[in-house]
Amino acid sequence: IAGITQAPTSQILAAGRRMTLRCTQDMRHNAMYWYRQDLGLGLRLIHYSNTAGTTGKGEVPDGYSVSRANTDDFPLTLASAVPSQTSVYFCASSLAGGVNHEQFFGPGTRLTVL
């Protein structure tokens, strides 16, 4: 693979179910991010990780959790999905966090919670 990949591409999920969105990058970037994008709003940061083994909360972390066991992978888990979590989710990475580096985005996961 080259760049950053996400899986699944799209998913329809019943409310209350647990779901993990996967994200993998092969650019050896230290920092990774999860965003959600909703119509009429800017991208909103859910969680981030500046280096393997560390994570931090973004603007809208409630209902989501992340882990960063290694440099390449940064999964996002919805423990008990709710309809308000219907959105397009983008994973991104950058060479380093906390600086002015551009971010590279995965293709996104379109999630619908019914």
Place this chain on the structure above:
Amino acid sequence: GQNIDQPTEMTATEGAIVQINCTYQTSGFNGLFWYQQHAGEAPTFLSYNVLDGLEEKGRFSSFLSRSKGYSYLLLKELQMKDSASYLCVALDSNYQLIWGAGTKLIIKP
């Protein structure tokens, strides 16, 4: 609070020039990005400005005025493939990104 303002939608003609404006209010400032996002796709990086002035990159140029909290993206010789949303993103004093909602640019033949 921190805020980005940019027009929701603009229309321009193929071959013409268009300027997309952005104003920002942030706690401190460490630069401004522009990203392009085609419908159904991921955002991709276009430019980064941290000093006042105009930076040109091919058909695209980006301008920054720190004193006015203002930036614009200038697209010349518009092509149909430039139809996309353009996201203005400010970097605050903590290096947190503040994302605008984007300007949807529609190019007509």
